[in-house]
Amino acid sequence: MKEDGSHQVVPVEVTGENPTPLTPNSYVKVEFNSKRVLKGPNTVSKNQIPAKVLAGLDK
Numbered sequence: 001m002k003e004d005g006s007h008q009v010v011p012v013e014v015t016g017e018n019p020t021p022l023t024p025n026s027y028v029k030v031e032f033n034s035k036r037v038l039k040g041p042n043t044v045s046k047n048q049i050p051a052k053v054l055a056g057l058d059k
Contacts, residue, residue, distance in 0.1 A: 001056045008032075012041055 010032050030040030
C-alpha cells in the first residue's frame with residue numbers, strides 16, 4: 001500500500017551473497033517506480049507505519 005492510500009503489487013526478489021528470507025507477517029518498506037524496486041525491502045516496525053496506511057492494511 002502506498003502512502004497516499006492506493007495499492008500496487010510489485011514483485012520482490014531477495015538476492016545477494018547471503019540473502020535472508022523475509023519474516024512472515026512482518027512489515028517491509030520499499031521504494032519503487034513503475035517497473036521495479038529501487039530500494040528495499042527493509043523491515044520496519046509497526047509504529048513506523050502511518051496510521052492511514054495501517055488502516056488500509058487491516059481491511
